[in-house]
Amino acid sequence: MSTSLKVNGKAATVQAEPDTPLLWVLRDELNLTGTKFGCGAALCGACTVHLNGVPVRSCSTPLSAAAGASVATVESLSANNSHALQKAWIQHDVPQCGYCQSGQLMSAAALLAKNKNPSDSEIDAAMAGNICRCGTYPRIRAAIKTAAASMRTA
Amino acid sequence: MSRIQETVGPVAAPAVSRRKFIQASAALSGGLTLGVSLWGAGPAQAAGMMFTPNAWVHIADDNTITLISARSEMGQGVYTSMPMLIAEELNVDLKQVKVAIAPPGAIYVNSLLGAQITGGSTSVRDGWEKLRTAGAQVRTMLVAAAAQKWGVAADQLRAESGKVLGPKGLSATYGSLAEAASKLPVPEKVALKDPSQFTIVGKRTQRLDTPAKVNGTAEFGIDVKLPGMVYASLEQCPVIGGKVTGFNATRAKAMPGVIDVVQIPDGVAVVADTYWHAKKAREVLTVEWDEGAGAAISGDSMLKGIRAASGTGKVLSIAKKGDADAALSKAARTLSAEYTTPLLAHAALEPMNFTADFKNGQCLLVGPTQFQQGAQGAVAAALGLKPEDITLKTTFLGGGFGRRLELDFVLQAAQISKAVGKPVKLLWTREDDTTHDFYRPMALVQLKAGLDAAGMPVATAFKLTSQSVTQRAFGLPKDTLDPFMAEASVAPYEVANSQHDLVIHDSGLRVGYWRAVSHNANAFANESFIDELAAAAGKDPLAYRMAMLSGKPRFATVLKLATDKAGWGKAPAGRFQGLALMEGYDTYMAQVAEISVSGGQIRVHKVTVATDLGRMVNPDTVEAQIQSSVVFGLTAALWGEITLDKGRVRQANFDTYRLMRINEAPLIDIVLVNSTEKPGGIGEPATALIGPAVGNAVFAATGKRLRSLPFALA
Numbered sequence: 001m002s003t004s005l006k007v008n009g010k011a012a013t014v015q016a017e018p019d020t021p022l023l024w025v026l027r028d029e030l031n032l033t034g035t036k037f038g039c040g041a042a043l044c045g046a047c048t049v050h051l052n053g054v055p056v057r058s059c060s061t062p063l064s065a066a067a068g069a070s071v072a073t074v075e076s077l078s079a080n081n082s083h084a085l086q087k088a089w090i091q092h093d094v095p096q097c098g099y100c101q102s103g104q105l106m107s108a109a110a111l112l113a114k115n116k117n118p119s120d121s122e123i124d125a126a127m128a129g130n131i132c133r134c135g136t137y138p139r140i141r142a143a144i145k146t147a148a149a150s151m152r153t154a
Numbered sequence: 155m156s157r158i159q160e161t162v163g164p165v166a167a168p169a170v171s172r173r174k175f176i177q178a179s180a181a182l183s184g185g186l187t188l189g190v191s192l193w194g195a196g197p198a199q200a201a202g203m204m205f206t207p208n209a210w211v212h213i214a215d216d217n218t219i220t221l222i223s224a225r226s227e228m229g230q231g232v233y234t235s236m237p238m239l240i241a242e243e244l245n246v247d248l249k250q251v252k253v254a255i256a257p258p259g260a261i262y263v264n265s266l267l268g269a270q271i272t273g274g275s276t277s278v279r280d281g282w283e284k285l286r287t288a289g290a291q292v293r294t295m296l297v298a299a300a301a302q303k304w305g306v307a308a309d310q311l312r313a314e315s316g317k318v319l320g321p322k323g324l325s326a327t328y329g330s331l332a333e334a335a336s337k338l339p340v341p342e343k344v345a346l347k348d349p350s351q352f353t354i355v356g357k358r359t360q361r362l363d364t365p366a367k368v369n370g371t372a373e374f375g376i377d378v379k380l381p382g383m384v385y386a387s388l389e390q391c392p393v394i395g396g397k398v399t400g401f402n403a404t405r406a407k408a409m410p411g412v413i414d415v416v417q418i419p420d421g422v423a424v425v426a427d428t429y430w431h432a433k434k435a436r437e438v439l440t441v442e443w444d445e446g447a448g449a450a451i452s453g454d455s456m457l458k459g460i461r462a463a464s465g466t467g468k469v470l471s472i473a474k475k476g477d478a479d480a481a482l483s484k485a486a487r488t489l490s491a492e493y494t495t496p497l498l499a500h501a502a503l504e505p506m507n508f509t510a511d512f513k514n515g516q517c518l519l520v521g522p523t524q525f526q527q528g529a530q531g532a533v534a535a536a537l538g539l540k541p542e543d544i545t546l547k548t549t550f551l552g553g554g555f556g557r558r559l560e561l562d563f564v565l566q567a568a569q570i571s572k573a574v575g576k577p578v579k580l581l582w583t584r585e586d587d588t589t590h591d592f593y594r595p596m597a598l599v600q601l602k603a604g605l606d607a608a609g610m611p612v613a614t615a616f617k618l619t620s621q622s623v624t625q626r627a628f629g630l631p632k633d634t635l636d637p638f639m640a641e642a643s644v645a646p647y648e649v650a651n652s653q654h655d656l657v658i659h660d661s662g663l664r665v666g667y668w669r670a671v672s673h674n675a676n677a678f679a680n681e682s683f684i685d686e687l688a689a690a691a692g693k694d695p696l697a698y699r700m701a702m703l704s705g706k707p708r709f710a711t712v713l714k715l716a717t718d719k720a721g722w723g724k725a726p727a728g729r730f731q732g733l734a735l736m737e738g739y740d741t742y743m744a745q746v747a748e749i750s751v752s753g754g755q756i757r758v759h760k761v762t763v764a765t766d767l768g769r770m771v772n773p774d775t776v777e778a779q780i781q782s783s784v785v786f787g788l789t790a791a792l793w794g795e796i797t798l799d800k801g802r803v804r805q806a807n808f809d810t811y812r813l814m815r816i817n818e819a820p821l822i823d824i825v826l827v828n829s830t831e832k833p834g835g836i837g838e839p840a841t842a843l844i845g846p847a848v849g850n851a852v853f854a855a856t857g858k859r860l861r862s863l864p865f866a867l868a
Contacts, residue, residue: 016430017410024430028385033377034370036552038503039584043808046503074370086368093360093774096229096782098367099374099503099552124817131808133503133553134229135785137819139778 008076018064034074045130048103055110074102088147096134205332209261210288217329224262226272228554231775233363242354243289245313255548258526270527275739275835290344299334358774375521378509380577387432390421393445393801401441409435416573449801463659464619472640476651481613485604493679497796498594504552505587508567511577522551524558532561533568556667589803592666595621599679609691613651642673645680646709647702673842681734681846712744716764720746732850734843739835741767747847758820768831783840789814791845
């Protein structure tokens with residue numbers, strides 16, 4: 001059977017079984033490998049994508065839950081790094097190994113979509129589900145503030 | 155220069171070096187291949203004909219310049235810092251270059267470790283002269299080629315920004331000169347710039363890998379796709395080292411997408427058309443195991459064994475100065491204490507994985523590794539091939555921390571590919587990763603000190619009892635000093651009589667190098683104990699340390715800088731400070747932790763770090779590595795512990811093996827000394843110092859001395 005959904009603004013029809021986690025559909029069937037696998041249990045946030053605009057852990061979201069829905073992955077921010085968050089991430093050289101950063105960016109994007117001027121504690125609350133084993137947290141905080149400032153003036 | 159002499163300072167130099175063992179072991183693993191097939195994470199393949207004046211620089215005739223990093227990029231920034239060193243002397247703008255990670259090759263051996271290894275915070279120290287020299291050689295060859303072409307003396311020409319320029323407006327791109335240059339002899343002696351002339355090295359530089367890491371295009375091992383590739387999920391014995399005695403794959407083979415179920419030495423692999431199909435089918439696979447001797451190991455029995463060995467095992471001398479025994483017996487008072495550190499998993503965020511394609515007596519390996527040469531040699535030996543039949547391409551690493559020095563997952567991928575006759579990507583689950591690590595060994599450090607009437611130490615005795623990673627990984631002979639275990643065992647302070655000993659005890663569990671290795675246990679013990687001595691003497695921990703650093707200016711400088719910046723003794727109400735000091739990887743570092751304790755919980759608010767790591771390549775990356783190491787070390791100090799029950803690791807995912815999150819991370823304030831000393835390593839030392847800094851702050855806050863990690867205020 002097939003499932004239809006919208007991914008990064010484009011219609012997609014996929015063949016995976018409905019109980020397949022969205023993560024593996026994105027990565028292995030749609031070749032969107034920016035979204036990463038870290039824990040498989042919604043504990044680390046490396047697989048964070050937006051489902052109808054809401055950040056979800058795609059490792060624990062079955063494909064059936066995304067049927068007919070709109071999914072956005074890190075690739076949707078921009079290919080040429082023109083998104084305010086990508087620019088801020090580059091300006092602050094946030095990533096180290098980089099493996100968690102797609103998830104970090106998607107959690108940050110969801111935060112800034114609702115809150116253009118987050119405080120430290122609001123940043124912490126929105127980002128606490130995303131583990132960075134390299135400990136880039138100080139730079140994530142700084143980059144979110146930079147991106148928020150540029151989005152306010154944009 | 156041997157590393158170990160640096161580590162133990164002037165006290166004594168053991169007769170062994172790290173390099174020697176690893177070199178000997180690497181030689182056993184088979185020959186090395188030369189030849190360069192580039193694998194860039196970005197678009198590293200050059201467009202046109204490519205010329206290779208030396209192994210570090212490739213120039214295409216379309217002027218695409220590719221610089222080689224012989225070290226794996228696992229977050230520490232070598233994808234940028236290694237090219238910076240080459241570019242400084244090649245006279246190219248970093249914006250002009252592409253970067254590729256080196257294939258296995260003798261030329262790429264890390265001279266400090268004796269093998270092509272990324273680890274030990276050695277990349278910059280190893281590359282500092284080597285890479286600048288390589289850049290200067292190629293520049294000299296390009297200038298010579300232009301001199302020949304134009305019939306002009308070489309000293310009339312100069313090289314800048316990827317071009318050779320001469321009198322009367324003569325100008326040629328490096329690309330147009332590359333073919334001619336690559337036919338010229340490589341100059342043996344080249345003059346290198348004085349550091350005052352540097353335009354790239356030492357400047358804050360944007361990382362070259364960041365753009366690919368913010369739009370999803372950076373290629374990690376998990377992202378590799380080969381034509382016709384299938385996916386494998388591997389069931390391994392719950393007790394590490396156990397062997398398969400039988401398995402039933404009937405149900406698994408009937409699951410959707412399953413291609414085959416194959417046994418390899420480490421377990422039973424389900425191979426399917428997608429990862430998820432392989433993983434689902436693995437869940438219905440049944441395997442019988444001979445769990446082996448590992449099933450008898452528990453955490454309690456392990457610590458008991460270590461403690462017993464500390465009294466009965468062969469004592470190896472790390473360093474000795476004066477007569478510690480005699481001075482201890484005559485001291486006005488003596489103190490002793492024991493410190494323990496637990497087993498730890500590495501928990502790189504990218505679970506272990508590798509992709510292999512065994513075909514026609516050759517094997518392609520693609521994935522994340524810290525040890526190219528080891529992977530090539532081990533797979534060759536296991537599959538009965540020659541090392542030159544193995545092609546290895548290194549992707550970005552989603553964290554390394556020492557775990558990806560190991561070769562188990564590389565071998566497994568190759569064995570599965572051979573068994574099914576297809577290209578295979580093997581991907582572990584998080585649970586596989588946590589339960590089948592090579593764990594940081596458990597350690598016991600016993601310390602004694604004798605104080606004079608003024609409370610200052612006249613003698614110290616240090617004894618570490620722990621397991622040797624080097625025995626397992628590199629065949630270090632039994633009852634031989636493991637130089638990695640001696641790290642930071644000799645504290646910075648001037649004490650007239652001291653004795654530093656090591657007892658190596660094999661607990662039966664496989665162990666591995668973990669970020670900062672033995673600096674962790676040894677600095678935790680030494681820097682906590684010196685605080686205990688200060689308290690016993692009724693002295694301020696800072697003044698007490700400073701009184702013993704008069705002949706150690708680099709230590710004294712960083713200690714002063716850190717405590718000045720942190721406002722030592724001026725913590726806000728309810729906050730308490732602790733400090734720690736260490737040399738590791740030729741880097742001198744002091745840390746001040748500012749904490750509070752509430753309801754038995756330790757909260758770390760701010761960490762101040764001052765460091766003199768000699769000359770820096772990219773100061774921004776230096777700061778990033780310090781931030782990273784502090785968070786990494788704090789995770790371990792507050793929560794990190796792997797425990798065993800009948801040989802089974804109890805922790806499995808991040809709910810039971812807790813990692814620090816953004817809301818728990820402290821502010822980190824960093825002071826860098828503008829040093830002209832030779833470069834030190836910065837990927838690891840801060841990891842080892844945060845434990846004792848926090849422990850000392852907890853003592854300041856509560857009067858309780860915590861001598862065991864992770865900290866628990868019962």
